[in-house]
Amino acid sequence: MMSSISDIRAQIWTLGLLRATEAFAWSSIFPYAYSMIHSFDQVPSDSIPFYTGLLIAVVTLGEFVSSIFWARISDSIGRKPTLLIGTAFGAATALLLGFSRSIGAAVGARALGGLLTANAGIVQTCTGEIARREQQARAFSSVTFIRAVGNLIGVFTRRDSIWGVYPYLLPNVVVAGTQILAFGVAMAVLEETKPGFRGRLSGSGGGGGGGGDETAALVDGAAVKQQKRHVWDAQVTLQIVSISLLAYHKVGSDALIGTFLALPTAQGFGFSTQQIGLVFLSETAFRVAVQFATVSVVIDRLGVLRAYQWVLALYPLAYLLTPFLPNLRLPGPVRTTVLLVDLWSKVALSSVGYVCSAILITNTTPSREGLAQVNGAAASVGCLARSLGPLISGKLLAIGVTTRHVEIAFWALSGVALLGLVEAPFLRDDVRSEGGGSGDE
Template sequence: MSSTSDIRHQLWVLGLIRATEAIAWTSTFPYAYFMIRSFEVPEHDIAFYAGALVAVFTFGEFLTGVVWARVSDRIGRKPTALVGIFCGFVTAFTLGLSRSVAVVIASRAFGGLFNPNVGLVVMLFVIAKAFSLFLGGLLADPAALYPSIFPPNSAWTSYPYLLPNLAVSLLQVLTFILALLVLQETHPRMRDIIKHGTYAPLAEDAAGLEAEVSATEEHPLEDFQREEEQRDGAQKRAFTFQVILQILAVSLLAFHKVASDSLMGTFLALDSGGNGGDNKSTADGAATRANISFPHSSVGFGFDTRTIGIIFLTEANSRAAIQPTAIPWFISKLGALRAFRWVLGLYPATYIVTPFIPKIPSPFHFVLLLLDLWIKAAFSSVGYICSAVL
């Protein structure tokens, strides 16, 4: 990097890559329920498939994250990032044109398996999530929300979820162009070879490599064994009991946070009869609810995609507002360990309250819903930050 300005440009491009991925992932949350229902899936199975849209993507990232990291060591960080952006474009475009559950699941799985960027860049996720939730809710099914602009019996009616994914695809194209032209290679052995998408081996690189080889040829076996011993020792020292406990804790935190996010869209879409606004109930669904003996709520809010997107936007905005302000103050007052324990102890109470919020008279139920989402956002943020500190 030649100057501070160059570094800033790199950081902005990296942030855009991460933001684009976050938008592609979370923009489906507001309309996932309606999308699955449009495929004539039984009502009692919609929540399962809506959750699967989230699960297959993140599970695909889990399966191939290490693989893509090793690929980036071979071909460089920049080419790997470009592959991820291109695959994100393919995923968004095919998702918008999907006409069945199988195609939707396959599209999301492809997006997760061929997404190396989650391990390469880690910026601007909160801001991007706020934008993506609003985008998904605002643009889904435009023929129903904006009939004067998007006429019925058109392509927007046949593919009601094409518009939000088309917006994501265009953002992916913009990100790809910027990454191709501006992003520089950061791999130590390749940053001087790969520049702006072109390969230009330099004489000093070859000379340096030759010197490195000649230096290790004197005692190659001893050097190799020493490096292996140092690497093994560093790994053993890194994974202490404390670190293992924190990995387990943050994994469980992420587990129920993502599960809650994926189910909340369905909960907000279900109407007061629990049927997503179409007042049609399946016998199996009714029987299933009748067999549940413990107290429960079988009603939702009946919001459309636009309202759901706005609700999710308020949650993301609240998180963005408190992360640099209230949360550091809270953790500094209690300490990371005490704050972490308080959050984990109080978190389950929010899930117990959530199903009964629709039974509260209007407009108080809407206020309580926002408070519930904001409190969960604050708890999860404190949990992740405290875990990282610990």
């Protein structure tokens, strides 16, 4: 039985590493997505914002299709082997993207990455299975912190490849390399967390089990079938809808910002690819700092539910000012500082929001045996939201550029965030009927 956060630290950091490599693959394309699409001759200039959003969205669309499937696979073969399979596929699809020389090849590589590397829900499940209630804020925020480090590395990776024919290969070679490293660490360190499977395919300290473990696996399988109909209730559904709305406008905003910064002055900031990369770098560095120093403190002080409701209350306001920043009559450095503060405020909100949501989903799932199913469904619906967010936002931005009203795209995001606020009073923080953490077996 794991009695303190130090007992699960190695597992938490390994899970965080797996999420970090996934985040690395996701975010490394942000600084060069616009220029990559521009380099494909078959894409008209006025369609670049839409295709930039598409290139980002197809990853999460693939995860939407496959997340529930991977959750069921993890219930059948265990969490650890499923995570290892996803990480191996992640390395392969990153290399495919690096060798892409057309919009079809690039979109196909990103789509495969989403279909074959849906690790997010499984990592959430593993964290929920090993962390007790009093450990949750630190455990989930630690995983998210390490993921934020992956985002930081992703936007820091430059696209200046030594291979002129494949100018976007170098960052994807680095992505693949980190995923291979994560595969090795997980193989050596990660322990199986699914009840009844523990001790199988585990790293250090995971031996033993024998016939008793086989019996536990059979009992666990019977429990899953018996309690399958008890997995879903109103709170689980509300939590999934809430995090999906947050995912829609948060990722939609992320997809808009790169193009918004690249647009000519008056409608955007006219930044170069290098300047956009620095903005994303500052944003992700701030996320790492907030995740490390602030998130668990805020959650411990306010409580999980109250902290999450504050996030939902503030987010509708967060998008209102952004489209008008290029027109502020301020000196260049001051205007850039205002831009960074605007972006960082959204980072702080999403950092707290995602950790709170992960805890709330864990606590409101009626049956621990159904946690993988719930997290798989949450990841699936959330991925659909993260797919629609960039696609619709990119289309609205393209319309806004044509009509000279770029605020349309940002205010649409504010409207979606307002729906999340309407739902907020109905959310609860209920302990699962069978208790939380690994000590409840």
